[in-house]
Each structure stands twice: as C-alpha cells, then as structure tokens.
Amino acid sequence: MIVDPTDPNRVLVELSDLRGPLPDQVRRYQTALYSVVGWAHQYLVKPHPDLGRNGPVCPFVQGSLDRGLLYLAVHPGRPGTVTEVTGALARYREWYPELRAAAGRAAQYLTILVLFPEVASRLVDEAQSRLKAGYVAQGLMIGEFHDGPPPKPGLWNHEFRPLRSPVPMLAIRSLVPTDFPFLRDDRDFVAAYLDRVRPEDVPSRWRAEVAEVAAAFGL
Structure with missing residues (x-):
C-alpha cells in the first residue's frame, strides 16, 4: 500500500x-x-x-x-x-x-x-x-x-x-508509441505525441500515417 x-x-x-x-x-x-x-x-x-x-x-x-x-x-x-x-x-x-x-x-x-x-x-x-x-x-x-x-x-x-x-x-x-490511433484526430494531441515519441519508436505500421497527419496539421 x-x-x-x-x-x-x-x-x-x-x-x-x-x-x-x-x-x-x-x-x-x-x-x-x-x-x-x-x-x-x-x-x-x-x-x-x-x-x-x-x-x-x-x-x-x-x-x-x-x-x-x-x-x-x-x-x-x-x-x-x-x-x-x-x-x-x-x-x-x-x-x-x-x-x-x-x-x-x-x-x-x-x-x-x-x-x-x-x-x-x-x-x-x-x-x-x-x-x-x-x-x-x-x-x-x-x-x-x-x-x-x-x-x-x-x-x-x-x-x-x-x-x-x-x-x-x-x-x-x-502516453506510449502505440497510442497514436487515439490521438490522430486532434492537432494538440498529435503535437504532444510527437514531443514524447521518438520517430524510431513509432510502430512501423503507423509511421507513414504519423508523418501524413503531422504534415496535415503543419507539425
């Protein structure tokens, strides 16, 4: 306890x-x-x-x-x-x-x-x-x-x-690298994700999507 x-x-x-x-x-x-x-x-x-x-x-x-x-x-x-x-x-x-x-x-x-x-x-x-x-x-x-x-x-x-x-x-x-799908629809959430997750730690299946979403939000 x-x-x-x-x-x-x-x-x-x-x-x-x-x-x-x-x-x-x-x-x-x-x-x-x-x-x-x-x-x-x-x-x-x-x-x-x-x-x-x-x-x-x-x-x-x-x-x-x-x-x-x-x-x-x-x-x-x-x-x-x-x-x-x-x-x-x-x-x-x-x-x-x-x-x-x-x-x-x-x-x-x-x-x-x-x-x-x-x-x-x-x-x-x-x-x-x-x-x-x-x-x-x-x-x-x-x-x-x-x-x-x-x-x-x-x-x-x-x-x-x-x-x-x-x-x-x-x-x-x-927050961990696999949380991206729960954050992808909000610019501030994506910014917080990018601040805390190194590019090499992003799961490979989501790397292209992370880059695409970040670019769309101007991040």
Missing part, C-alpha cells in the same frame, strides 16, 4: 495488499477491488475472439502486472456531477509524476486505476472527455471503463466494445 503524503486517507492498493486484510480506507470496497483484479487477469491480458487482431485485449497491462506497477484506488461515495469526478482525479494526476520517478526504468508501465463503485457510468464517460486534453498535454493517457460499456469501438473491430469493466473507473498511464 502506498499512502499519499498529502492525505493519509488516500491510498494506492498494490496487488500484494489483496492477500491480507485491506486498509480501513478501502475495506468496504473489497468486492470491487477483487473483481477489477480478476478482470485484469482474465480479460485485459487475454486474447478475445471479437478483438479483430491477435494478442491480448490490452498489450500494456501485462507489463504493469509483471513489474508490480498496477495500482488501485477507490473513490468513496456517490459523486453526482462530472465536476466531482474530475475533481477526484486531480490529486492522482499530480501524484503520478512522483510515482513515475520512483519507478525508474519501468516508469512507462505505471498505471493507476481509480475506481468509482457508486458513480453513474455516464459521468465516467464525460469526465474522461473533459480531462483528456490536459492529460495528453502532460504526456499521460486517461481511459474510461464501465459496464455500459463505453461506446468507443475497438480499433480493429468496430462492432467490439473493449472498454467494458465490472466497476466504473478511470485509468491513468503514460
């Missing part, structure tokens, strides 16, 4: 914490925590017949699990507005660079899943939309998950909805 130095009531639960009694701050949400960990192991890191490509649903997560850099947080209560949800994320965004620095060479795998067990799914979608620009500008990605599921289709099969999860949550992680 990692305790926020600015607020002892805010904690990040590590997977190893789930083997014993949970801290008081999150004990009432243990069912939600266990279900999300099961979802990560049984869904995110596994292939899916509707995915439209080979490999796991999320290629990023196994690296986080292997390095012990997948953290869980729980926001208690029932936020009633999108502003409450975005406000709850503010400290995690501030905290992330500190945690990333401590992670050393494995920092790109640092992931924080902020669970909102009692929130309406639409607020998760709206919060992600409102927060994305600020996160991308900081070199971060923020993703929305709930059992709606979120309406965004898969990249390789537009009939598939890959962001379904058992608990509403927002996920924070570092």
Whole structure:
C-alpha cells in the first residue's frame, strides 16, 4: 500500500495488499477491488475472439502486472456531477509524476486505476472527455471503463466494445508509441505525441500515417 503524503486517507492498493486484510480506507470496497483484479487477469491480458487482431485485449497491462506497477484506488461515495469526478482525479494526476520517478526504468508501465463503485457510468464517460486534453498535454493517457460499456469501438473491430469493466473507473498511464490511433484526430494531441515519441519508436505500421497527419496539421 502506498499512502499519499498529502492525505493519509488516500491510498494506492498494490496487488500484494489483496492477500491480507485491506486498509480501513478501502475495506468496504473489497468486492470491487477483487473483481477489477480478476478482470485484469482474465480479460485485459487475454486474447478475445471479437478483438479483430491477435494478442491480448490490452498489450500494456501485462507489463504493469509483471513489474508490480498496477495500482488501485477507490473513490468513496456517490459523486453526482462530472465536476466531482474530475475533481477526484486531480490529486492522482499530480501524484503520478512522483510515482513515475520512483519507478525508474519501468516508469512507462505505471498505471493507476481509480475506481468509482457508486458513480453513474455516464459521468465516467464525460469526465474522461473533459480531462483528456490536459492529460495528453502532460504526456499521460486517461481511459474510461464501465459496464455500459463505453461506446468507443475497438480499433480493429468496430462492432467490439473493449472498454467494458465490472466497476466504473478511470485509468491513468503514460502516453506510449502505440497510442497514436487515439490521438490522430486532434492537432494538440498529435503535437504532444510527437514531443514524447521518438520517430524510431513509432510502430512501423503507423509511421507513414504519423508523418501524413503531422504534415496535415503543419507539425
């Protein structure tokens, strides 16, 4: 367990914490925590017949699990507005660079899943939309998950909805080279991508498209 130095009531639960009694701050949400960990192991890191490509649903997560850099947080209560949800994320965004620095060479795998067990799914979608620009500008990605599921289709099969999860949550992680398809339609997003991804690290299948999109935006 990692305790926020600015607020002892805010904690990040590590997977190893789930083997014993949970801290008081999150004990009432243990069912939600266990279900999300099961979802990560049984869904995110596994292939899916509707995915439209080979490999796991999320290629990023196994690296986080292997390095012990997948953290869980729980926001208690029932936020009633999108502003409450975005406000709850503010400290995690501030905290992330500190945690990333401590992670050393494995920092790109640092992931924080902020669970909102009692929130309406639409607020998760709206919060992600409102927060994305600020996160991308900081070199971060923020993703929305709930059992709606979120309406965004898969990249390789537009009939598939890959962001379904058992608990509403927002996920924070570092921007990585494979994120280009999620950023390509916005000039500021593409600029942030180009600032943080070296040309040689762009996946070969997207290099021509990255160059084309950058040129179209005058970047």
